[in-house]
Amino acid sequence: MKFTYSWLKEHLETEHQYNEVVDKLTAIGLEVESVQDTGLAYKDFIVGQVLEEEKHPNADKLKLCKVDIGREKVDVVCGAPNVTKGMKVVYAPVGCVIPVNQMKIKAAKIRGVESYGMMCSEYELGISNEHDGIISLEQDTEVGSSYADLSGMNDILIEIGITPNRQDCLGVLGVARDLAAAGVGKLKNREFKTEKGSFESPIKIEIQDNDICPAFAGSYIKNVKNVASPDWLQKKLKSIGLRPISALVDITNYVMFDQNRPLHVYDADKVKGKIIVRSAQDGESFKALDEKIYDLKKGMCTISDEEKVLGLGGIMGGESTGCNFDTINVLLESALFDKVNTARTGRDLSILSDARYRFERGIDPRSTLEGIHFATQLILEICGGECSEIVLAGKISETPNTIDILGKNIVKRLGLEITDDEIISILSSLGFGAKKSGENIHCTIPSWRQDIHGEADISEEIIRIKGYENIPTSNIRAISKVNKDILNSTQKIISKAKHFIASEGYNEFITFSFSDSKKSSFFGEIEKLKIINPISEDLDILRPSLIPNLLASIKKNTARGIDSLSVFEAGGQYSSTTPEDQINSICGVKYGLSNSKTWRSEKKEFDIFDVKNDLLNVINYLVPGNKKISISDEAPSWYHPGRSGKIILNKKIEIGYFGELHPRIANKFKIKTRVNLFELLIDSVPLTEKKTTNKPLLILSDFQSVTRDFAFILDKDVKSSDLIKAALNVDTKIIKSAEIFDLFEDKSLGDDKKSMAIKVVLQSEEKTLDENDINSLSSKIVEAIEKSTSGTVRS
Amino acid sequence: MVDFTKLEQEITNSLSKVKDLESLNECRIKYLGKKGEISLLMKELANLSGEDRKKQAEILNTLKNKTLSLIEDKTEELNDRNLNEKLSSETLDVTLPVSSSLGSIHPITQVIEEVVTIFGDLDFYVAEGPEVETDYNNFTALNTSEHHPARQMHDTFYVETQTDSMQNVLRTHTSPVQIRSMLQHKPPIRLIAPGKTFRCDNDQTHSPMFHQVEGLVIDQESNMSHLKGCLEIFLKTFFETDKLKMRFRPSHFPFTEPSAEVDIGYTKKGNQLVIGEGDDWLEILGCGMVHPKVLQNVNIDPNSFQGYAFGMGIERLAMLKYGISDLRTFFECDLRWNKHYGFSPLNFPSLIRDLS
The missing domain is CATH 3.30.56.10 (Phenylalanyl-tRNA Synthetase; Chain B, domain 1)
Known part of the structure; x- marks a missing residue:
């Protein structure tokens, strides 16, 4: 305000x-x-008087003036048609800034004649659009005085x-x-005068629904002359940025901003019969003062006459009974409207008005009559006329609300020692009635305070006036702890995962939880995720997955010329618009070059094994200790069907996916190169409720280990994991590890064939293996692999 | 009799002339090899008798040892020289660039972790709630009925729901976590709830998604002076300055009474805000004593229990602490921004090491 x-x-x-x-x-x-x-913008402007005025020797429309500005007499070249000798003017000295265009006045030669300063129009001062001539001040204005003081701009x-x-x-x-x-x-004490009318109002008022409008006061004023408001009133309204319209309208606005009392004034001659305050009917419509037509619904509070709706109670008046300069007889309204109903109507019709703003927050009921008397007097003063007796329909509650409070409860809430006497004194200063009543303090709430209902509210009043700076500072560290754990297991997992993944080279992005339905149907059921009032068309659903927003971010970054991008996001994705259907996930994306061409390395692009490696590493970090990890090639549909996989923990938990993005989706996002990504399903990571700090026993063999390499010719679709599994199963105690170290395809091997080589490490915990042991194990390994893969060993 | 002095002279001379390991070896063979001069003289000792043999053996041994030692010195000298020659040819341009492979942590994550670290130390646990909330939890239970004017200030996102009975919203603040937590746990309660929040507003200073952290303490005696104490520790620790000035002033939130907003003192030096100096004030958070109606709504008796709540914007904390000037850049996903304002993944905020 x-x-x-x-x-x-x-x-x-x-x-x-x-x-x-x-x-x-x-x-x-x-x-x-x-x-x-x-006043700051006007501080340099002073009152001057034109002493002499003659035609400019070199220009027909310019005049040479000598102007007395008190401290000196200056020459000013002036182009205004209305400048005359003896005129009192607003003078802008050299160095002064003209408000309307921020131009700084300089001493200058105008058509060969020196000019110092300028005489101003209202337009140049930014106070009106009047620019046909310079301001002519009253003759009794003192030369050399400050214009800011004079005009009340200060x-x-x-x-x-x-x-x-x-x-x-x-x-x-x-x-x-x-x-x-x-x-x-x-x-300051306000003198409250009641206006005794001289006749009975010809317009009767009937309230049909007291719930939506408990009271409606009306004052009929006849033979008014609606004029432009007097200077003091115009200045007041302008000073707070309001545009003066006419005296009748300006008076209602003034009373509203001065006393928080919304009023409305009707052209009484346009009202047919009596005023009826009633609920609107479905299908009714009405044209408001903002010249828009509103369709009304049952329950909305209308002010109507016997023919039509005149206004929406507490929100906005109608065009049909608006006042103009021809208005002769008026009805002034001062009413009480229900808060909730006003708020609902205003919201349903999307009308923002100063009246609605006030009524939906609650209006002091006492202002109903005070306001109408005050405004009636102003109208009589400014517009003349004669007023009727005030008519009041409905009832204004006279009984104030009261509550009893306990001083010690206030102290307990505020943590501040304060006596009952001080509480009583503060409340009294705020207009409350407050007195001791046994243990209690009995409080009578002033009619203008609609927000005070209980002890908590009173405590705020006390500390507000006492000063928040007087609240002491108390220690909150307790001796015994309230909480055993600060973070729960899931929170720890997410935090650890974020740091680990970032340490693998990924940059953390945070994208909106919304996404574009047109690009998200690959990832979920978008019709279950709609936002009713989205911020923009392309952010119209809750994201079904972290992927689409990250893809959009890739697109943006590549447009900036970035050729290598590793990013991840940790956050929620949704399967429906119910609170329970939020899923925690982490998605990492690698795009473009894993190595640029440098002085020591060749250029290389990211591939799915980069993201597989990153995902496995983070899983190993998050799920320490013994576990079984298996990988299948059944990733969700948004992955490339032949270049993606799923990681399964302990044979049954789907914990993550990795692979290349399905090219169809990449296309949709206009991404031209392959995108590799992984998803870690945070909610699937097993929570170790009771963590054991012991690690499993470590057995280290001191006997020599032996390494043997084997190469096989295999069908192309044989998986490396089958080779490794077959080898390890030959002797789980002695075979310490089996790793693929070579892989190639060549025409010489046959069209559907490939060669894969495996390195096996053998070590006994009991003895040094001799030649026989090694040969026997080697042939078993070859046999097992040949059997499980239908391949043949290469010799 | 052999002239041992002359022989010694000869050995010393020839060794000093040696220039490489090969000729050194030749030298060794010449004197100490199987048929070397010293070896032959040793063999001849057998022909001597008594005192002579003893005397000559002693001289020969001394000579042999001396020769060995000279050879050893020479070997070392030659090796050293060889190594120096090799080293002088092995220089690299060490200014050639290498690359780092660490990624970065988003400032929002960093700030949330800092906040959690500070409040964790003060015995607050981290509670969380869903980003889609019921209208009831987001507003009604927090004493903000359907037509409360405060609702208009929230610019709420509404979502379509499959059932008609329930209106769900994207939570406009983290305060509904208070409701969920109080329904789940009996007092005493001490929690913070960081998370995403949403408002239907998008301009230079508003983002439709942003982050807040909520705090809640409910027990039998926590009052406004505890609230002040709590926030003072937090703000001083977070901004890493004991000079921090704090101002409480009255405000209004439907779910707290009395309510306050907290300002911190700052000054502007060039383009930078300096927290803890100067006389200007900057709004940093809202707080207050939990409204008795909110407690009633979660079946906690307001006559027996009371406490305080506070809420603040994570982005604002991050902007003030780390000098980030534009709110919207947090979610623009410009890699250059993330690399500049992001944090090392090895940086875990800590009160015993460094917070930031």
Whole structure:
């Protein structure tokens, strides 16, 4: 909310400087968002008087003027048609900056004649669009005086953020009241005059639904003359950025911003019969003041006459009964509307208005009558006319809310010693009724505070005024611990995995949890993942997988000329829009060159064995100790069918996938080269609830180990894992390891054949193997492999 | 009688002239080989008798040992010279480039780990909740009914649900984790809940996805002064300065009462923010005493238990601590950015080593 310091001082009597008041606003919860010295731009402008005026010797439309500016007399060349001798003007001296275009005034020769400074129009000062001539000030204006002072521009514009609970501070009066309670001044007494009407209002008011509108006060004013508002009112509205429209409209706006009392004024001659406050009917529609037509629904609060809807209660008036400069008779409305209903209607129709903003937060019921009397007087003063007796339909509750609180509970909540007397004194300063009643303090809540319901709310009031800086600081380290573990097993796994994978060369990316439905159907059922109000068309679903966003990121990086990319993301992916269907996953992607051509290596591209290696390493890290890892070639459909695999832990747990991205998907993302990736299914990593710190017993043999190599000619589809398995199974005690060390295909071997060589390490724990032992084991290995693979040993 | 002095002279002379290992070997054979001069003289000792033999044997042995030692010295000298010659031809251009193969950890992960480390030390466990939440957990249970004006401030993402009965949202804050945790555990409770949050807002200072960390303490006596103490330790440790200035001021959140926002003091030096110096204030987090209605909603008696909650933006913490100027860059996935602002994977935040 915006207001000026001078406006605030109409309600607050204070000796304090504005900056002290500004600090206090923030300290009591009315956070200052900006402070602007509005006079700053005008500080150099002074009042001058034209002493002489003659035609410029070299230009028909220019005049040479001698201007008295108090401290001296200066020559000014001026092009304004209205400049005359004796005129009082606004003079901008050399060095001054013109607000409208930020031009700095310099001494200059204009058509050969020296000119010092400039006389200004309203347009140049940025106060109106009037640029046909320079400003002519009143003749009694003092030459040499400050224009900023004279015009009232010398003010401080303060903008504060009002939290949703502080509906009472949506008017300058409320802000002043809070400041007074906090000790920076005294709230000025307002003289509350009731306006006694001289006749009965010809427009009757009927409330059909008291739940949506508990009270509606009306004042009929006849024979008004709707004019442009007087200067003081226009300046006020302009000072907070509002555009003056006409006196009738400006008065309602002024009362709203001054006293937080929304009003509405109807052209009474356009109202047919009586005013009826009722729920809208389905199918009704109405044209509001913003010239838009709204379709109404049952339950919305309408102000209607006997023919049509005139306005939406508490939100916006209608075009049909709007006031203009021809309006003669008016009906002024001051009503109470239900918070929830106002909020719902406003939201359903997407209407944002100052009235809605206030009513959905709650309005002081007492302001209903105060506001209508105050505004009626202003209308009579400015627009003339005669007013009726005030009509009130419905009821304004007179009984204030009360609560009993215990001082010690306040102390317990705040951690601050404070006496009952001080509590009572603070509450009283805020307008509460507060008195001791046995152990309790009995509090009567002021009508303007809609946010106070219990002890917790009172404790906030106390500390707000007492000052948050007075809360002491207490130690929170407890002697006995509340929690056994800080991180649970899954959290530890994710953290360890992230660091490990990053250490394998991957850079961690974080992408949005949304993705593009058009590119994500490969990965899940996109119709189960829709966002109703997406931020953009290409972020319209929850991501079914981490992959699509990482692919998009690859595309972006390659466009920047990056030819090697290893990235991963750890995060949630979704199988539906229910909270339970979030799956934790990590996806790593390698793209492009694993080695660039360097002075010591040839260029090499990443392949699936790079990502397989990385995935196996991280699994080995996360699942230490004895385990069985097997690899099958059944990866999900988003992988290349012939170049991908699945890792299975202990024969049954699917723990991850690796492989080349399916080329069809790469195509969709316009990625031209092969992409290799892995997925680690975090939720499948076995949780070691009770970790044993013991490692298994280590047996090291001191007998010599022997290495033997064997090569086989095999069918192309024979898997290396079959060779290794066959070899190891020959003697699980003596055969320590079996590894593939050579692989090649050649026409000489036959079309569907390949050669694979295996290196086997033999070592006994009991003796040194002799030639016989080794030969016998060797032939068993050859036999086993030939049998299981239908291959033949190469000699 | 052989002239031993002359022989010794001769041996010393010829060894000193030796220039390589080959001629050294020849020399050795000439004097000490099977038919070498000294060896032959040794053999002749058998022909001598008594005192003579003893005397001559002694002289010969001395000569032999001396010769051996001279040869040994010479060998070493020659080897040394050979090695030096070899070394002088073995120079490499050590300025040739090599490459590093470590990746990087995202600043968000780093900051969350720092936050967890600090609060872990203060006995807070890490709770988590789903990113898709029920409207009830995200708003209603947190004392933000359907028409509460605070809801409008949240710009909520709604998702289509298969059943009509339930409206789900992308959580707009990490606060629903409070609800889930309090339904699961009885007090005392001390937790933090870091995670992703979502709001339907996308401009220079807003990202539709961002990260928060929530804190919650519920027991029989935790009050606002504990809240102050807790945040003071956290902020000083996180920003790694004891000079940190902190300001609490009133604010409003539907789920806390009283509520506060916390500012920290800073100054601007050139383009950099310096936390802990200067007189300007920067908003860093929101907090307050948990609203009694929230406790009632999770079946905790507000007359017996109370406590505080706080929430802050991870990106904001990261930006302030690490001088990252644009919020949106966190999720742009520009490898150059990640390499510049990212952290070493071997860097685990720790209070006994380094936090960052």
